[in-house]
Structures are given as C-alpha cells and as structure tokens.
Amino acid sequence: MFNRKGQSMMKKILIANRGEIALRIIRTCKKMNIETIAVYSEADADLPFVKQADYSFLIGPSPVVQSYLKAQDILDIAIKEGADAIHPGYGLLSENAHFAKMTEEAGIRFIGPSSSIIASMGDKIKARKTMIDAGVPVVPGQESMAEDLESAVKFADKAGYPVMLKASNGGGGVGMVRCNDEQALTQHFESTKKRSESYFGSGDLFIEKYIPNAKHIEVQIFGSADGEIYHLYERNCSIQRRNQKIIEESPSPQLTDTARSHILKAAVQAAKAVDYRNAGTIEMIVDESENAYFLEMNTRLQVEHPVTEMITGIDLVEWQIVTAQNIPVPITGQHQIKENGHAVEFRLYAEDPVTFYPSPGELTKASFPEGENIRIDFGYEQGNKITPYYDPMIAKIIISDETREACLMKAEKVLDEVSIEGVKSNLPLFKTVLNSESFKSGHYHTQSLQQMKKGEN
Amino acid sequence: MKEIQSSMAGTVFQILVGEGDSVSKGQTVLVLESMKMEIPVDSEQDGTVKELKVAIGDFVNEGDVLAVLA
Numbered sequence: 001m002f003n004r005k006g007q008s009m010m011k012k013i014l015i016a017n018r019g020e021i022a023l024r025i026i027r028t029c030k031k032m033n034i035e036t037i038a039v040y041s042e043a044d045a046d047l048p049f050v051k052q053a054d055y056s057f058l059i060g061p062s063p064v065v066q067s068y069l070k071a072q073d074i075l076d077i078a079i080k081e082g083a084d085a086i087h088p089g090y091g092l093l094s095e096n097a098h099f100a101k102m103t104e105e106a107g108i109r110f111i112g113p114s115s116s117i118i119a120s121m122g123d124k125i126k127a128r129k130t131m132i133d134a135g136v137p138v139v140p141g142q143e144s145m146a147e148d149l150e151s152a153v154k155f156a157d158k159a160g161y162p163v164m165l166k167a168s169n170g171g172g173g174v175g176m177v178r179c180n181d182e183q184a185l186t187q188h189f190e191s192t193k194k195r196s197e198s199y200f201g202s203g204d205l206f207i208e209k210y211i212p213n214a215k216h217i218e219v220q221i222f223g224s225a226d227g228e229i230y231h232l233y234e235r236n237c238s239i240q241r242r243n244q245k246i247i248e249e250s251p252s253p254q255l256t257d258t259a260r261s262h263i264l265k266a267a268v269q270a271a272k273a274v275d276y277r278n279a280g281t282i283e284m285i286v287d288e289s290e291n292a293y294f295l296e297m298n299t300r301l302q303v304e305h306p307v308t309e310m311i312t313g314i315d316l317v318e319w320q321i322v323t324a325q326n327i328p329v330p331i332t333g334q335h336q337i338k339e340n341g342h343a344v345e346f347r348l349y350a351e352d353p354v355t356f357y358p359s360p361g362e363l364t365k366a367s368f369p370e371g372e373n374i375r376i377d378f379g380y381e382q383g384n385k386i387t388p389y390y391d392p393m394i395a396k397i398i399i400s401d402e403t404r405e406a407c408l409m410k411a412e413k414v415l416d417e418v419s420i421e422g423v424k425s426n427l428p429l430f431k432t433v434l435n436s437e438s439f440k441s442g443h444y445h446t447q448s449l450q451q452m453k454k455g456e457n
Numbered sequence: 458m459k460e461i462q463s464s465m466a467g468t469v470f471q472i473l474v475g476e477g478d479s480v481s482k483g484q485t486v487l488v489l490e491s492m493k494m495e496i497p498v499d500s501e502q503d504g505t506v507k508e509l510k511v512a513i514g515d516f517v518n519e520g521d522v523l524a525v526l527a
Contacts, residue, residue, distance in 0.1 A: 063466060063519075064492065091493075174493055194514025195490070198468045244493060358494050388465060391492055 010034050010084040010325055013111070015053065016074050016099075017089030020379030020395065021301075022049035025087050028317040037081055039074055041067035043387040047380060055081060062389045068092045071099045078108055085109035085324050087317075091391065094300040095122055095171070111324045113223070113277045113299050120274060121297040125168045125206050131294045134273030136266055139285055139293040141208035149189045152207055153182055159209045165189065167196030168204035171296060173243030175199060178210055211293070213445045215286040216240065217252055218298075219267030220308045222319060223276035226328040231264050232308045232316075233339050238446050239433060241356050246426065246449070247433060248304040249344040250311050253404055253442025259290035270294060278323050279305070279316055303347065303396070306375055310343035310400040342407040343400035346415065346430050350392040350423040354453075360388040364422035366395075369414050373400045386423055394425065404442070408434060429453075459504055459526040463517045467491030472513060474524075479505045486524060489517070498523060 013029055014037040015022045022038060026049060029036045038053030043062035050056045057077050060067040068074075071093060078086055086103050088094035094112065097119035103110040112118070121127045125145055128138045140159060145168060146152035156163045156179070165188055167175030175196045179185040189205070197203035220232040236252035237245040252260070267282035274297075281302050283295040305316050314337070319329050331337065350359045362385050368376045378395040386392055399414055401407040415430050429449075436452045438444040467489035474486045485497040486506070504526030511523050 065466070172493060174490070191513040194512075195468050195470070198514060198516035199490070242495065355497075356495070357497050388496070389492070391494065 010109075010321065012037065012054075012081070012083045013321070014039065014074070014078040014081070014083040014086045015049075015089065016068070016086050016093050017091075018044055018049060018068060018379070018390065019047065020377045020393070021089040021303075023052060023379055024377055025089065025317055026052050028315055028321070031315075032318060032321060034321070037077065037083055039068075039077060041389070043385075043389050046384055048384075049379065057081075062387065064092065064389065071096065071102060075099075075102055075106055075108070078103075079106055083108060085111050085321070087111040087320070088300065090300050090303055091172075095298070097122060109324045111278070111320050113280065117274050117276060118299045121299050122171075123168055124166065124170065124296055125204065127297060128206075128294070130273055131270055134269060136270045136273065136294050137292065139208045139211065139295060142206040145204040145206050146189075149186060152189060152205070153185060155207050156182065156185055159207070162210040162212075164208045164210050165192050166206055166208060167192065167200055167202070168206055169200035169202040170196055171298075173240070176243060211285050211287050213288050213447065214238075215252065215255075215444075216245070216283065216295075216446050217255070217263060217286050217292070218281050218283040218302075219264055220302075220305070220316075221267055221271040221276060221280045221282055222316075222329065223271060223278055223280065223323070224329045225277070225323050225326045227275070228328070229268050229271045229276060230329075230331070230334055230337055231268050232312050232314060232337055234260065234263060234267075235304055235307050237304060238444055239439070239449050240446050241449055243446075245304065246347045246349070247344065247430070248307050249342065249404075249407075250307045251339065251342065255286070256290060259286070259292065263292045266292060266294070270297065279320050303393075304345050306377060306396060306398045307343045307345045310373070310375065310398055311339045311341060312337055313340065341400055341402045342404045343398060344407055344411055345399075346397045346411070347426075348394045348397060348418070348420070349426045350386040350394050351426055352424050353426045353429045356426075358388060358392040359424035360386050360392065361423040362386075363394070363420070365419055366421075367417075367419045368395070368397065369417035371414075373410070374398070374414055375400075394420065394423070408440070459502055460522045461486055461498065461500055461524040461526065463489065463519055463521045463523055464498060465489065465491060465496065466518045467496060467516070469511050469513050469515045469517060469523075470495055472509065472511075474506050474509075476506050476509055479503075480526070487511075500526070502526065 100115035239247035375398040470490035471488040507527035508525040
C-alpha cells in the first residue's frame, strides 16, 4: 500500500507488550487502518488486548523470561505473519538494543530509535559522557565506573554525602540506592553490584551527587524523520514511591518561565546530540535554585505520555508509526506544537497503599467515570485477574482542564467516582496527595510523598 | 525441618531476619525485587531461623529455598 506521495504504508504491526499499553497502541492502529498482532502469555489469555488485536498468539508461560522477553520467538511470529513493524511499548523489550537490532536485521521496522541510539543511552555512564560533550549539564558524578569500593568512597568524599549509588545499566528507579555516609556506601556497594548483575546483566556502578528537595522534570522529545527535533513540553513527575512515578502533570507548577525555557532548550540540545529519532524523554533533576541536570534518556514511549497528549492534542503513537515509515511528522515547526490547559495523571496500582507491596487478585469490580477531558487507559475488564507476574498497574486516570486549579478540582471528583474491588489499591493515597499543602501549592519534590504519608505536609 | 520458599523468580532485595531469630507465622522474612516491584516473602509458620540460604543480590527462582526454620 502506498500513500499519495508514493511512500509505502504499514499494514500490520506486532505489539510486543501487554495490558493497557498494548490496547492503547491498538487504538491508534485502528484509527490508521493498520492491523495488529498481539502476543501474550498464559496469564494474560483473558485480557482485552488479546481480544481486540486482529491476530493473537500465545508465546509462553506467565513469567516474562518465558514469554514477553523471548525476543527470537516474538520476532519469528512477526516474520511469519508478515508484520511491517514491531511496537515495543514501554518496559519489557522496549529499550533492549539487541532486540531492536535483530528486528532491523530481519527487515522489520522497530518503532523507536535505532538500536545504536538505544545502546548509547542505555549505558548511563556513556550517556552522561555524551551529554557532557554536548554541553548539557549532568548531575555531578563520576565520569567512569566505580571500579571498587575504594574508588567509590574516594569520589563520594570529594563530592560530599549524600550520594546516589547507581547501576550503569539500570533505570526506571531500579538499581539505585541513596547513601548518607561512608558507612552506608560501604554497606551497600557489594549488594548493589550483585543485584545489578542479576537484574541488568552488568555490575558496573557509578556515583552521583544526591540532590535534595529536587523536582523530577522530564521533557517529551520527538525526532522527526526529516531530522528535526521537537519538544512537547515538560512533565513534572516528582510524586514518587521507591523512585517510581505515580502522579505526573503538565505543565509543571512552580517553575519560572526562565527555568522552563532553559529546560526545554537543554532537552532539545540533548536529543540533537544523539541525532534522535522517534519519541523519547529527557529526564532531568531540578534543584531548589532551578538548576537543571540531565539524569537519563528514555528511548521509548513513556507510561505517562497521555499527559502530554492531553495538553498538545497530538497522538504520540501515531507520530511514532509515521516516523517509523520514514515520513516527517505533519508540522512545519516547533511553533505548531501548542499546549492547552493542564493535565494530570494518576497511576492506579493494585498495591497496598501503605507498604506499596503488590496486591494481586481478581478485579471483582472496576468502574471509572466517563466525561469530557477524562481519559482512562485501562488494560483489564471486570473479572480479570491482576497476576503477580507483571507490574500491578490497573489503570491510568488522566484528567485535563483549562487551569491547574480546575484540573485538580475535577481530579478529586473523578477519583471519588472510581471504584475498585477485589484487590487493594493505592486510590486512597491520591486523596492524601491532593489534600497536601505541598501538592496544592505545587512546591513538591521527590521526597514529598514520603513526608505526606508521615503527615508532615 | 521447615523451609521458606521463594514465591517467584527475582533478586533478593532485603533480608529482614538473622539466623537464630524467632519468626512467627505471617511475618515478612525477606523482600524480593522483580519487575520493578518489591515482593515480600512471609513465613508460613512459627519457628526459629536455622539457616539463611541466600544473600542480598542473589537471583532466585520460584520454589528455591530461601531459609530453613527449626
């Protein structure tokens, strides 16, 4: 199939993911008249994404290593079924450079950047170096890996405690530990090394200075097929538990215009440094004086991308697919990407709201309000089981309105109407956040949620 | 001899008891890390920790023995 310009169009896409993100990708594919192939594990056989895809294939037992991480098996299905492209979603194989390379070599398009960009950003030490060379400020830290405890201690002494000890191949909040003093660093060094070896396949560690009361602000970037790099504004993702985001909003409150334009510019500069293509996110840490530092780049669609879609009106998955077809995105410049109003996302998890431990079980009831400017990205249906094999996110609840104040007021009403039964959920926590002074004022940072839970704010 | 087994594959994130400690039924003895989640492993009975079979950072499979109770 060809479009009017004679460019070949995709007809079939395999989605190498599950749950809500697989469904979300199917939705855009349907809009674009592209057929979808779902692959699923035994645990997911009854999930809506399996039914809604045009074709579905069982790939194996429930654990991810036997199913969703079986790169060759997934690729074989794509080849056999004549898929033009593979969309990896987020997590799982999405930032696996080897999988992207295998896909490219099989003549199938990987919907994302090239395997070499994924590899260069996946190695956090290398990514830091690339950004320093490009003139992008990075969190003060080591330029090379901490060979042993002795060199780590030496560096930490120089930088000053507290420090973050991180796995070079880590990310997403896993494989990092805050060390307040030499004793803590000594205590955590070997275990963090061992954990990152078993978790990420590499025990390389490095040290970054810990920045207190920091905002986690990230910029949505898009590299068009014609080489242009655009930003789609920022998201404030500072409400976190265990270094993982649970509430995100855009635009970020309490950020001066000067700091904001500096952050957006730095993010574009960072993406240009690697000649980025497709959707990506530049994560930054912003300190109390509004200094912004590069943290890492995520070379895929983010969980929280709907926040950006709500304020820009752009379908990021559509742009991803267009770009994978080597067609420039349908705008003539940055000025055409406009932001309208305010959006906030809540990640609803099947987990204990106090300990944050997962709470798998049957979703006996799940109901969400409907309405204008309310978007629910929900990967299950009532009666489905939330199994212990995967991330226990039940749904993403996204709300937008003209102003932040109106948006948060609306959010409170929407959340009141959400009803989840059969599993424990973090729904009560959202109310605590919405009612906290720090969230209301917008002066919140990555430690705020812990403080709210203790009733300190 | 009573054993505490791993409920799933993952990496040992935290060990909350030491050898010689007494544990009660339902008490969390260690925490595994898997798929960005921290998963508690509870003791299914009362007893004393006779032997810890794993260390922080070890990768364990479903069914592996994590600790032996006396």
